[in-house]
Amino acid sequence: MFNQNKNHPLHHVVIVGGGFGGLYAAHHLRKAPVKVTLIDKRNFHLFQPLLYQVATGGLSPGDISSPLRAVVAPNKNTRVLMGEVTDVEPQQQQVILKDGELTYDTLIVATGVSHHYFGNDQWAQKAPGLKTIEDALEMRRRIFLAFEAAEKEADPEKRRAWLTFVIVGGGPTGVELAGAMAELAYTTLKHDFRHIDTSETKILLLEGMDRVLPPYQPELSTKAQASLEALGVTVQTKSLVTNIDDNTVTIRRRDRTEQVQAKTILWAAGMKASKMGKVISQATGAELDRAGRVIVKPDLSVPEHGNIFVIGDLANFPHQDENGKPLPGVAPVAMQEAKYVARLIEKQLRGETLPGFCYRDYGSLAVIGRHAAVVDLGFVKFAGFPAWLAWLFIHIFFLIEFDNKLLVLIQWGWNYFTRKRGARLITNQEVLPGQEVEDKNGQMPLKV
Amino acid sequence: MFNQNKNHPLHHVVIVGGGFGGLYAAHHLRKAPVKVTLIDKRNFHLFQPLLYQVATGGLSPGDISSPLRAVVAPNKNTRVLMGEVTDVEPQQQQVILKDGELTYDTLIVATGVSHHYFGNDQWAQKAPGLKTIEDALEMRRRIFLAFEAAEKEADPEKRRAWLTFVIVGGGPTGVELAGAMAELAYTTLKHDFRHIDTSETKILLLEGMDRVLPPYQPELSTKAQASLEALGVTVQTKSLVTNIDDNTVTIRRRDRTEQVQAKTILWAAGMKASKMGKVISQATGAELDRAGRVIVKPDLSVPEHGNIFVIGDLANFPHQDENGKPLPGVAPVAMQEAKYVARLIEKQLRGETLPGFCYRDYGSLAVIGRHAAVVDLGFVKFAGFPAWLAWLFIHIFFLIEFDNKLLVLIQWGWNYFTRKRGARLITNQEVLPGQEVEDKNGQMPLKV
Numbered sequence: 086m087f088n089q090n091k092n093h094p095l096h097h098v099v100i101v102g103g104g105f106g107g108l109y110a111a112h113h114l115r116k117a118p119v120k121v122t123l124i125d126k127r128n129f130h131l132f133q134p135l136l137y138q139v140a141t142g143g144l145s146p147g148d149i150s151s152p153l154r155a156v157v158a159p160n161k162n163t164r165v166l167m168g169e170v171t172d173v174e175p176q177q178q179q180v181i182l183k184d185g186e187l188t189y190d191t192l193i194v195a196t197g198v199s200h201h202y203f204g205n206d207q208w209a210q211k212a213p214g215l216k217t218i219e220d221a222l223e224m225r226r227r228i229f230l231a232f233e234a235a236e237k238e239a240d241p242e243k244r245r246a247w248l249t250f251v252i253v254g255g256g257p258t259g260v261e262l263a264g265a266m267a268e269l270a271y272t273t274l275k276h277d278f279r280h281i282d283t284s285e286t287k288i289l290l291l292e293g294m295d296r297v298l299p300p301y302q303p304e305l306s307t308k309a310q311a312s313l314e315a316l317g318v319t320v321q322t323k324s325l326v327t328n329i330d331d332n333t334v335t336i337r338r339r340d341r342t343e344q345v346q347a348k349t350i351l352w353a354a355g356m357k358a359s360k361m362g363k364v365i366s367q368a369t370g371a372e373l374d375r376a377g378r379v380i381v382k383p384d385l386s387v388p389e390h391g392n393i394f395v396i397g398d399l400a401n402f403p404h405q406d407e408n409g410k411p412l413p414g415v416a417p418v419a420m421q422e423a424k425y426v427a428r429l430i431e432k433q434l435r436g437e438t439l440p441g442f443c444y445r446d447y448g449s450l451a452v453i454g455r456h457a458a459v460v461d462l463g464f465v466k467f468a469g470f471p472a473w474l475a476w477l478f479i480h481i482f483f484l485i486e487f488d489n490k491l492l493v494l495i496q497w498g499w500n501y502f503t504r505k506r507g508a509r510l511i512t513n514q515e516v517l518p519g520q521e522v523e524d525k526n527g528q529m530p531l532k533v
Numbered sequence: 534m535f536n537q538n539k540n541h542p543l544h545h546v547v548i549v550g551g552g553f554g555g556l557y558a559a560h561h562l563r564k565a566p567v568k569v570t571l572i573d574k575r576n577f578h579l580f581q582p583l584l585y586q587v588a589t590g591g592l593s594p595g596d597i598s599s600p601l602r603a604v605v606a607p608n609k610n611t612r613v614l615m616g617e618v619t620d621v622e623p624q625q626q627q628v629i630l631k632d633g634e635l636t637y638d639t640l641i642v643a644t645g646v647s648h649h650y651f652g653n654d655q656w657a658q659k660a661p662g663l664k665t666i667e668d669a670l671e672m673r674r675r676i677f678l679a680f681e682a683a684e685k686e687a688d689p690e691k692r693r694a695w696l697t698f699v700i701v702g703g704g705p706t707g708v709e710l711a712g713a714m715a716e717l718a719y720t721t722l723k724h725d726f727r728h729i730d731t732s733e734t735k736i737l738l739l740e741g742m743d744r745v746l747p748p749y750q751p752e753l754s755t756k757a758q759a760s761l762e763a764l765g766v767t768v769q770t771k772s773l774v775t776n777i778d779d780n781t782v783t784i785r786r787r788d789r790t791e792q793v794q795a796k797t798i799l800w801a802a803g804m805k806a807s808k809m810g811k812v813i814s815q816a817t818g819a820e821l822d823r824a825g826r827v828i829v830k831p832d833l834s835v836p837e838h839g840n841i842f843v844i845g846d847l848a849n850f851p852h853q854d855e856n857g858k859p860l861p862g863v864a865p866v867a868m869q870e871a872k873y874v875a876r877l878i879e880k881q882l883r884g885e886t887l888p889g890f891c892y893r894d895y896g897s898l899a900v901i902g903r904h905a906a907v908v909d910l911g912f913v914k915f916a917g918f919p920a921w922l923a924w925l926f927i928h929i930f931f932l933i934e935f936d937n938k939l940l941v942l943i944q945w946g947w948n949y950f951t952r953k954r955g956a957r958l959i960t961n962q963e964v965l966p967g968q969e970v971e972d973k974n975g976q977m978p979l980k981v
Contacts (some may be wrong), residue, residue: 109606127958127959128677128681128957128958128959129959131957142600145593145594145595145596145956146593146594146956146960147592147593147595147684147956147958148593148959150956150958152725152957154589154722154724154725154726155957158725164727164728165725166684166685167681167684167685168685184685185685202554218958218960219961220958222960229576233576233615236614236615237614237615237616237632237633274602275604277600277603277606277613278602279604279612279613280612416833453592484730495943508593508594508595508598509576509577509593509600509603510575510576510595510598510666511575511576511577512594512666512667512670513667513961
């Protein structure tokens with residue numbers, strides 16, 4: 086029943102993944118003479134750039150999620166299918182789902198990436214990453230349980246370990262998480278405890294390269310680090326995590342090894358393609374890069390399969406950089422790629438074509454705490470409060486639904502002026518604070 | 534380290550439970566010459582009357598929860614302890630926690646009730662109840678997965694079962710849930726699907742008594758039933774559920790037995806005291822009623838233990854009704870009891886006393902769908918839109934924090950005018966729609 090009606094004359098575009106790439110592809114095809122099926126495992130689009138706010142209790146999951154069906158409902162040519170694609174058969178032009186199959190004329194794959202642990206998958210239990218709502222709620226659970234456990238802990242050394250938060254990875258996620266953690270510990274929770282002084286919280290941000298935000302201009306990295314340090318974050322660059330065990334992080338830094346006792350370790354490093362990369366590679370022979378991303382042609386199609394496109398974080402698009410460095414895995418790239426592919430499909434249906442995709446970089450930005458950010462618009466770089474405002478409005482502008490924009494703006498204004506964070510529920514709680522480590526040797530269940 | 538400082542001259546009040554009873558007790562003691570410890574298993578206060586809105590995607594968990602620490606932070610004499618009380622020792626005046634103990638001068642127990650299945654605990658897996666955030670998210674998951682599964686289902690009979698929702702229990706929770714389900718199926722989701730027509734959804738509300746809202750005046754029950762039926766809900770009174778199995782609900786109604794095929798069964802019936810009832814009974818010899826609630830004295834204390842009070846849903850207060858019927862388990866009762874006990878403690882510290890507790894009933898109300906409700910204020914009863922407005926403002930007024938009031942009001946206004954429900958994420962998803970029943974014989978995991 087998933088099959089296209091054979092009598093239906095319309096070209097059928099199947100989009101796998103409802104992130105920025107998939108959703109914008111559907112959006113730009115809404116008036117094209119095609120029929121669109123948008124497939125996702127989840128029933129909602131997630132605004133990942135604000136996920137760290139959920140992890141730190143500033144926003145609720147519902148604030149940064151939009152039901153895919155509601156978003157796509159006005160597009161009369163589009164249907165949504167909640168399902169998981171397991172394979173692709175380019176000969177039959179079929180995608181195979183767990184519970185059926187579907188014929189396509191054009192396939193757009195936009196399933197993104199997940200975090201990975203550089204071959205140390207056992208770290209997943211100890212240092213949760215931040216890609217899904219469940220990840221964010223797990224981080225939130227651990228962060229707030231740690232303060233609760235510290236409040237109860239009589240032993241000063243153990244209390245210090247509960248109040249030590251290690252964030253691995255100094256990219257935008259790590260930087261934003263560290264800033265939010267500092268705001269939380271040094272401002273929001275200041276008056277909430279009676280035994281501990283949350284200003285003793287240690288927030289350690291580890292980055293393997295020589296500066297935070299390595300993809301940005303060095304001067305912005307410097308400003309970002311200064312802002313983080315002003316907030317109270319300890320930034321350690323050129324620091325590689327070599328082991329995570331028993332609430333101890335082992336760090337190698339300039340040939341020296343040191344160990345940090347920390348009960349809460351948050352993972353913001355490492356990225357690995359979703360498994361659709363492998364599926365596409367096996368089905369089409371397309372080459373993958375080391376992270377498992379599909380290396381695409383200048384028109385974002387897969388070699389020798391002009392009707393299969395890969396866009397967004399899952400695509401490695403190396404054609405624009407003289408060193409062959411792929412475009413970064415950020416929302417603006419996915420959105421522009423989606424628009425390009427939609428336009429290309431329309432052109433091709435008219436027997437026309439388009440020159441290869443060209444990404445227009447409008448800049449990068451990252452937020453640091455309550456009112457500082459760094460913005461690099463190419464022609465101008467700025468930091469501090471104006472950058473924070475720019476960051477805020479750009480993010481709110483790109484939130485998919487108007488009610489989300491409104492809610493996030495209000496929540497944000499409220500949090501800003503009151504320095505509160507209302508959404509700090511510990512949910513899916515299996516153990517009480519202070520118990521889990523003794524019982525389980527630091528291996529809290531990752532399940533949420 | 535939980536022990537009171539023996540040199541500290543202040544009377545120590547320990548409150549177990551951060552619901553309406555516990556929180557209001559702490560609030561009314563904030564200026565008393567006492568030291569207060571508020572213990573809860575969770576780190577947040579939950580506004581249970583709006584939990585059905587989370588279950589149906591209208592509000593987010595964060596909207597109806599307030600961090601206990603943040604709420605209590607301004608009360609300088611109060612500390613919050615996240616922990617679970619396992620026992621009470623009246624001789625030593627101690628409460629025993631899972632990880633320590635605590636000495637009290639006065640103990641206030643306000644741990645409320647949970648739902649129960651009339652001895653059929655195996656139904657818990659098949660028909661989740663609605664007492665916690667996790668319960669609400671599990672209901673939300675099942676409700677939205679059911680529509681997704683129906684969209685994919687080719688077999689008409691199975692599709693009908695996916696589109697049949699049975700709500701067991703016609704009290705306020707069941708009535709409000711049924712109204713919200715009707716709004717969801719017949720309005721919100723109307724344009725979101727391509728294969729199914731959500732107006733074919735069947736919502737069946739089952740009540741064992743001869744009318745819905747049995748504690749209210751009969752004329753309001755009649756109005757409530759009429760409003761529900763106008764919304765499209767099938768109301769069946771005098772109907773007892775005798776079995777829930779393999780997605781089939783067996784109903785006995787006037788000596789006839791009928792079976793309904795339904796994939797989603799929501800439990801809004803049955804109430805059982807939290808386990809602190811048993812603990813108090815064993816420790817003090819206090820009598821319990823059939824639901825496990827502690828039968829309290831006119832001053833809400835436990836017989837022969839004048840410094841142990843039980844308030845809120847966990848208390849059976851039979852002194853006001855000529856037939857000895859206890860006060861109902863609603864927030865206003867808990868709040869008034871909390872205030873009474875706080876005043877009594879202050880009086881007792883001055884060597885004075887108070888006459889027994891007397892509940893002042895300001896009325897009852899329940900909401901039905903988007904703009905109908907029933908309100909019974911004793912001297913006046915009304916229904917329809919004015920009742921809905923009254924319901925809305927009373928609920929928002931009693932939301933603990935101002936930012937929650939604001940957010941809920943906006944979210945509500947938005948949902949009202951757009952007929953949308955933004956918070957309909959399916960989270961903690963383990964299986965895709967349409968798979969679980971075949972795989973697991975209808976026993977979806979209740980774990981969230």
